[in-house]
Amino acid sequence: MTSESQREAVIEVQDLVTHYGERQILDGVNLNVYKGEVMVIMGGSGSGKSTLLRHLLGLRKPTSGSIKLLGKDITRVSKKEMFAIRRDMGVAFQGGALFGSLSVGENVMLPLREHTKLDENTMRIMARMKLEVMNLAGFEDLMPSELSGGMIKRAALARAVIMDPKLLFFDEPSAGLDPVVSAELDELILRLRNAMKMTIVIVTHELESAFKVADRITMLDQGKILITGTVDEVRNSDIERVQNMLNRRPREEDVDTEAYLGRLTGKQR
Template structure:
């Protein structure tokens, strides 16, 4: 992790981002930076727009206003080869893994290489095997997704997201559906990849154990104000936030009865 994320040049910049559907905003005027090598977590209550924000950051949706800049290049509204160049800079692990069930793990990991490179088949196989080895799945190359556990499917999805050696990995609810032990193992994998490869992680999650284990910094989205309610180190927010709802969230306390 960077020694001081706030002083590092941002690898992702979000400026005045307003997003929503049908002309109705869900989140308004979001501004934040993410530093290289940082594990940055997006969190908040149900329905606050965490996954929707992630989809805007990776270009699946266009915002109502504002911009997303990745690696110094404006991503919002970019088309053609310039867009493809930015897409190569990051990988995405979707909430349930999104593996193709009829394809082996090796073939799933190969997909980005087939889309974005002209490597020969042997080279693509080699890269895919190396990525699977990196996430602890050496020897499972010929397995189908249905033949492995949920945690292994998530690891395969991370391997596929790393196929093009991206600077940034976006993970949408990586612990969803996993038991506590498997979730903890996935947290350790994220920390190891961050430490060894210097990858920047942007993670959407509401799992408190994962947040306190992996996050360098968080932003908390708020449905009522349609903005960022809190930002910073999760332990500091838990213990010292001036906002009662933030403290209740991090301390897993029920809302007081009216």
């Protein structure tokens, strides 16, 4: 493997600090994702991984820090530039987020309609091609409500890759799926990476699928990055919190008596 400095970073996050209201969520996150790799962002609930994803997608404005996608700082670009960057990114949301009023085929075609001037037939053929890759051939006329959980995820993935994006984001691919379907989805992700040379960022809390698909893993805890490294580096890490996460151990926190009493009596915040 080449050294990190020689590889081209397509996502560069620097000193990202974010707040939700007055609560701080991310606290100085630094992260590079290199071209063609599968980066898995892991962390428990409340670790800030979903927030990090929302920032990477340009859905929220950070308090400070910068996020560069494909070399452009999305916290500072104009709307027009952001629109152009969006052509190069695809997103599959946790619940699929397919539009309930459109058929599966129409859902997959929507990005084409908005970003290209292709004629109806070409768009339909392109949509069918992607659905074919996702093993959803023949389902394009169904409505999203008629699909099973696994099918919804695959349809969402088809919509995410319809523009052949350079960056693919996937939120909780295995959430709510049985192990077999979940494993199939992992295979699909790897196939996409190999066939289409995409850079893929996956947010998940599922250890098994993370280890299977990841080139590198970043582990978040309480708004900070614990470790970023290859699967083996993470497995062999001697950081206690990382091992807690890997071995599903409950975390033990030192109790600050003073603060504890303060909280109980409600006198201190």
